[in-house]
Amino acid sequence: MRMSKLYMPTLRETPAEAEIPSHKLLLRAGMIRQLVSGVYSYLPLGYRVIRKIENIVREEMDNAGAQELLMSAIQPRELWEATGRWQDFGPEMFRLKDRHEREFCLGPTHEEYFTNIIKGEVKSYKQLPLNLYQIQTKYRDEKRPRFGLMRSREFIMKDAYSFDVDEENMRKSYDVMWKAYDKVFTRLKLKYKVVQGDSGTMGGSTSHEFMAMSEVGEGIVAYCQHCDYAATDEKAAVVYKVEDSQEELPIEKVYTPGVTTIEALEEFFQIKASNFAKSLVYSAGGKPVIAVIPGDRELNETKLCNHLGIAEHELEMADEGLIIDITGGNKGFTGPMNLKKEVKILIDSRITRMKNLVIGGNETDYHIKNVNYGRDFTGEVVEDLLLIREGDICPQCGEVLQMDSGIEVGNIFQLGTKYSESLNATFLDENGKERPFVMGCYGIGVSRSMMAVVEQYHDENGIIWPLVVAPYHVIITVVNAKNQEQLELGEKIYEELNSLGVEVLLDDRNERAGVKFNDRDLIGIPIRITVGKRASESIVEYSLRKDEDKKEINVDEIIPLIKEEFSKENIKL
Numbered sequence: 001m002r003m004s005k006l007y008m009p010t011l012r013e014t015p016a017e018a019e020i021p022s023h024k025l026l027l028r029a030g031m032i033r034q035l036v037s038g039v040y041s042y043l044p045l046g047y048r049v050i051r052k053i054e055n056i057v058r059e060e061m062d063n064a065g066a067q068e069l070l071m072s073a074i075q076p077r078e079l080w081e082a083t084g085r086w087q088d089f090g091p092e093m094f095r096l097k098d099r100h101e102r103e104f105c106l107g108p109t110h111e112e113y114f115t116n117i118i119k120g121e122v123k124s125y126k127q128l129p130l131n132l133y134q135i136q137t138k139y140r141d142e143k144r145p146r147f148g149l150m151r152s153r154e155f156i157m158k159d160a161y162s163f164d165v166d167e168e169n170m171r172k173s174y175d176v177m178w179k180a181y182d183k184v185f186t187r188l189k190l191k192y193k194v195v196q197g198d199s200g201t202m203g204g205s206t207s208h209e210f211m212a213m214s215e216v217g218e219g220i221v222a223y224c225q226h227c228d229y230a231a232t233d234e235k236a237a238v239v240y241k242v243e244d245s246q247e248e249l250p251i252e253k254v255y256t257p258g259v260t261t262i263e264a265l266e267e268f269f270q271i272k273a274s275n276f277a278k279s280l281v282y283s284a285g286g287k288p289v290i291a292v293i294p295g296d297r298e299l300n301e302t303k304l305c306n307h308l309g310i311a312e313h314e315l316e317m318a319d320e321g322l323i324i325d326i327t328g329g330n331k332g333f334t335g336p337m338n339l340k341k342e343v344k345i346l347i348d349s350r351i352t353r354m355k356n357l358v359i360g361g362n363e364t365d366y367h368i369k370n371v372n373y374g375r376d377f378t379g380e381v382v383e384d385l386l387l388i389r390e391g392d393i394c395p396q397c398g399e400v401l402q403m404d405s406g407i408e409v410g411n412i413f414q415l416g417t418k419y420s421e422s423l424n425a426t427f428l429d430e431n432g433k434e435r436p437f438v439m440g441c442y443g444i445g446v447s448r449s450m451m452a453v454v455e456q457y458h459d460e461n462g463i464i465w466p467l468v469v470a471p472y473h474v475i476i477t478v479v480n481a482k483n484q485e486q487l488e489l490g491e492k493i494y495e496e497l498n499s500l501g502v503e504v505l506l507d508d509r510n511e512r513a514g515v516k517f518n519d520r521d522l523i524g525i526p527i528r529i530t531v532g533k534r535a536s537e538s539i540v541e542y543s544l545r546k547d548e549d550k551k552e553i554n555v556d557e558i559i560p561l562i563k564e565e566f567s568k569e570n571i572k573l
C-alpha cells in the first residue's frame with residue numbers, strides 16, 4: 001500500500017476523551033474513531049489488525065475442532081424470556097421493537113440462540129460433542145463505557161458453545177477450549193494469566209478468565225506464587241483470622257455523637273477496626289438487605305449477589321431515607337440489633353466467631369458495645385462475603401497472595417444444563433433416554449484484545465505491533481520522495497516484497513522526513529527500511545520498531561533479514 005493513497009487520519013494532539021495509552025495511540029494513529037460513547041469504527045490500518053486477530057482466533061478454534069457459523073445480532077424477546085435473562089440482563093441489554101411492536105434485543109451474547117439453533121436438529125448422542133462458534137459484533141449498553149475498545153457498547157467477540165452428553169465430557173470440551181485459548185493468547189504475544197472467575201448469572205459454577213496483565217486493566221487478580229491459586233477479586237475466597245475467643249461481656253449502649261466512620265470509631269473507642277461489625281444496607285431487587293462484616297474489611301458485592309441469586313444491576317446501596325426507615329437511625333449508626341422493620345440480615349461467617357463487637361445502635365449518635373452473635377442478634381450466615389485485599393493469604397496453601405491488575409480478554413464457562421433445560425433442548429442417549437445437552441461457553445474479546453496488545457506493546461512515540469498482528473509487516477520510508485533515485489529504489493523494494501507476500505507500506509508522501517519518521521513510530525510497523533541519501537549505492541537503513549538499532553545494509557540483504565524476522569515469529573512467507 002502506498003501511503004500517499006492510504007486513509008490514515010493521524011492526529012497530532014491526543015483527543016481529550018482518551019485516558020489510557022492504547023486508546024490515545026489507536027486514535028492518534030488513525031486506526032479507530034469514536035462515533036458516540038462506546039461505539040467505534042475501525043479504520044483501514046486498525047481493521048487489518050482486527051482481521052489478523054480474528055484469523056488467529058479462527059485458526060485455533062478450527063484446530064480445536066470447533067465449527068464457525070454466523071448468527072444474527074437481532075434476537076427475539078421470547079428466546080430470552082425462556083431463561084429469565086430478558087429481565088436478568090437488565091439495562092445492559094439494547095432493546096428494540098419492530099413495526100408490529102414485537103420486541104427484540106441486539107445480542108449481548110448468544111447462549112439462548114445457539115441452544116435454540118441445535119434444538120430439534122441434534123437428536124442423538126452420536127452427534128456429540130459439538131462445538132459451534134462465531135466471530136460477531138456484540139451489543140451491551142455498558143454502565144460506564146470507557147477506554148475505547150476496552151469497554152465499548154458495540155464490540156467484536158468470538159463466542160463458542162459446546163454441547164456434550166454429560167458433565168465429564170463437558171469438562172473435556174472445556175479443557176480443549178482452555179488449550180486453544182492458551183495458543184491464541186500466546187500467538188497474540190500477550191502476557192497473561194488464567195484465573196478462576198465468577199460465574200454470576202451465567203449459570204454453572206466453574207469458569208476461568210484469561211487476563212492480559214496491565215496496570216490499566218479493570219480486572220483485579222489475586223494469585224499465589226507458591227501454588228497455582230489465581231482468581232479474580234470477585235471470586236477470590238478470603239481467609240480471615242478471628243482472634244482468640246474472649247468471654248462474652250454485658251452489652252452497653254454508648255453515646256457516640258457524630259462518630260460515623262470506622263476511623264472515627266477506632267479513635268473514640270480506642271480499639272481496632274476488627275473489633276467492629278460493619279452493617280451495610282442495600283436494596284437488592286427492590287428489597288432491603290443488611291450485610292454484616294468485620295469492620296476492617298470491604299464487602300464483595302458479587303458474593304452478595306450470588307448468595308441472593310440476583311443480577312448485579314439489581315443491587316444498590318440504600319439511600320439515607322431507606323436506612324432511617326428500616327433502622328430508625330441515620331447512616332453511620334446501623335447495626336443488626338433493634339431494627340424497626342423485618343429485614344433480611346446476612347452475616348459473614350467470621351462475625352459469628354468474633355466476640356464483644358461494637359455495632360451501630362440503629363439510633364442516631366449511638367453505638368452498642370460488647371455485642372455477640374447468637375446472644376444479641378442472629379441472621380442468615382454466609383460463609384464468605386468479603387473482598388480480597390493486599391496482604392491476604394492463599395486459601396489453598398496459606399502463603400501471602402499477590403495482587404495485580406489485568407484486562408479480561410477471554411472467558412470460559414462450564415454452563416451445565418441451565419440453557420438446554422430452560423429451552424427444552426434434548427438428545428437421546430445410548431439407552432434412548434431423553435437428556436438435556438450439557439453445555440459450555442467460551443468468549444474472546446477480539447476488539448478488546450487489540451487494545452490489550454497495544455497496552456503491552458507501546459512506548460512514548462507510538463505502538464510497537466508484534467509482527468503477527470501488525471497492520472503491515474514492513475514500512476519503506478522514502479526520505480525525500482522528490483528525489484527520483486530514492487523513489488525508484490523504494491518502489492523497487494516495494495514491488496519485490498509485495499511479490500513475496502510481505503505486507504508493505506511505502507511512504508511515498510511528499511512530507512518532511514521528520515513527519516514520516518514520527519508517523520512510522522506512531523503506527524508501529526515492526527520492520528523498517530529507510531531509503532535515503534545512499535540510494536544511488538543501493539544502500540538503505542534497516543531497523544526494527546521494537547529496538548530501534550539501525551544498520552546500513554545493501555538492498556540484497558533485505559529479504560534474508562526479513563525472512564529471519566518472520567522465522568523467529570514462526571510466520572510463513
Ligand code: ATP
Nearest residue numbers: 149150151152155157408409410411443444445448
Ligand atoms: P467484563 O467483566 O469485562 O464486563 P464480561 O464478563 O461481561 O466482561 P463476557 O460476557 O464473558 O464478558 O464476554 C466475553 C469477552 O468479551 C470478555 O472476556 C471480553 O474480552 C469481551 N468483552 C466483554 N464486554 C466487553 C465490552 N464492553 N467491550 C469490549 N469487549 C468486551
Ligand code: MG
Nearest residue numbers: 092140142151
Ligand atoms: Mg460485562
